[in-house]
Amino acid sequence: MIYDILIIGGGVTGTAVARELSRYQLSIALLEKEAELAFGVSKSNSGIVHPGTQNPPDSLKGRLCVRGNKLLRGLSREIGVYFKQVGELIIITTAADLPRLQKLLSDGRKLGVRGLRIVDRKWLAKNEPNLSSAVPYALYAPTAGIISPYRLVYDLAENAAANGVEIFTDQLVTGVKKGRGFIVETTRRKFEARFMVNAAGLYADEVAALYGAADFKITPRKGEEYLLDKKRENLTRHIIFPLPTDKGKGMLVIKTSDGNPMIGPTAEDIEDKTDLSTTAEGFRKVTDSVREMAPCLDTRDIIAYFAGLRPVSGADFIIRAETALPGIVTVAGIQSPGLTASPAIAEYVVRLLRKAGLNLRRKKHFQKYRPATSHLFASSVRRIRGLLERDPSYGDIVCRCELVSAREIREAVRRGARTMDGVKFRTRAQAGRCHGGFCTTRIMKIIAEELKLPLTAVTKKGAGSELVTGDRRAPV
Ligand SMILES: Cc1cc2nc3c(=O)[nH]c(=O)nc-3n(C[C@H](O)[C@H](O)[C@H](O)COP(=O)(O)OP(=O)(O)OC[C@H]3O[C@@H](n4cnc5c(N)ncnc54)[C@H](O)[C@@H]3O)c2cc1C
The missing domain is CATH 3.30.9.10 (D-Amino Acid Oxidase, subunit A, domain 2)
Structure with a gap:
């Protein structure tokens, strides 16, 4: 199959671009090298929706930050992600x-x-x-606010997928060749597309080098x-x-x-x-x-504590259509305030793709809304009572520190979590004071049951991070 567009990178930039493009009648695939989305820069940041201060008035990042701050409010309501204006x-x-x-x-x-x-x-x-x-x-x-950076990525991706975007994880892009459009080689297979967006975060320079645009360094x-x-x-x-x-x-x-x-x-x-x-x-x-x-x-x-790495290349974002390679848009140097700017970056990228010849026809039935995920830790007692009446498994608390139920963990896996970190970022289970001391084995069992895997195949964050090497009991 030849896709209309391939997006490389499943962080907040790639998923925001995917969701924005999913409004149109296009076939779109997103390729991510990690076992799950949001395992790059987008998982380790401050989660601030910046108002736009501290940016030079003539900078692209300044303009996109102010626009992103405005757009994120509406977007968070549409895709059901918590946003709070705290100033x-x-x-x-x-x-x-x-x-x-x-x-x-x-x-x-x-x-x-x-x-x-x-x-x-x-x-x-x-x-x-x-x-x-x-x-x-x-x-x-x-107008400064706060948002969960990883839940924003997951909710953007879910909404994009509901609108037809195909998401492929564990796909490290290793080569880009010119065919009728572009042939993109990953460690697992080949993809072909007419247009391509490089949103590879820290590795955007290395991916750009694959198509000969090696003029910047992250x-x-x-x-x-x-x-x-x-x-x-x-x-x-x-x-x-x-x-x-x-x-x-x-x-x-x-x-x-x-x-x-x-x-x-x-x-x-x-x-x-x-x-x-x-x-x-x-x-x-x-x-x-x-x-x-x-x-x-x-x-x-x-x-x-944790550390994150800002992908810096000069003082500003680099967002450009590659004129020597029509059809490719490079989105690089997305340092702070990239999380805030992400919906505005997506609009900007779509404009560049249109200019590069992409035909944009709106879908008749774009699913703009995604129902918000229920989190006990963020619910009132009244709401928790309602959830329990609907499904008693909300009362089976797995993570005591953060008040996360078995039902929420199962749902997270059904919505795409494949690893312990994927469950943590979606639900907060293991993110409290005990760091999973009490709940790790329970979560492993739920992942194994839901994905029909042996416990030995459950990983922290993908292949090579298995948690147990042997299971003395019968396979799950
Ligand atoms: C400490 C810190 C604090 C920050 N605080 C804020 C803040 O409060 N507010 C704010 O607005 N911004 C903040 N930022 C900036 C923000 O986090 C980034 O701008 C944003 O997350 C960048 O997202 P991205 O999608 O471009 O990159 P990423 O999230 O890194 O996504 C790129 C993806 O591409 C994948 N990839 C890479 N190479 C390949 C390949 N060859 N094949 C396939 N996939 C590939 C990666 O695995 C990754 O998932 C902060 C950053 C840091 C480090």
């Missing part, structure tokens, strides 16, 4: 920095960021009581983040930023859609695209910097 404060610790704050205000206004204003100590004391009293002013951006910029216990949910009421530097937005106090506050990320340029280690140095930098903003931070509340 952000960019603070200064000395009044001498007020002109820098005013510059951010005017840059933000030029980009069209709504509701920006500078707030003073009196406002801060009333509205952000845990903030250091040394902070004289802050730039308040009410440098990973590592960010270490530290997650706090949910009991500190109200550490701050807003997302708190220091003044940005040329390396990025600085180290923040972040509110997350799952309730755990987070602190970080660091910003360190490295060479190794697989280095996700956290360090004592990173921990010290983050906690020292955050204590200046929120002195009540207690490091004993930190329950988990």
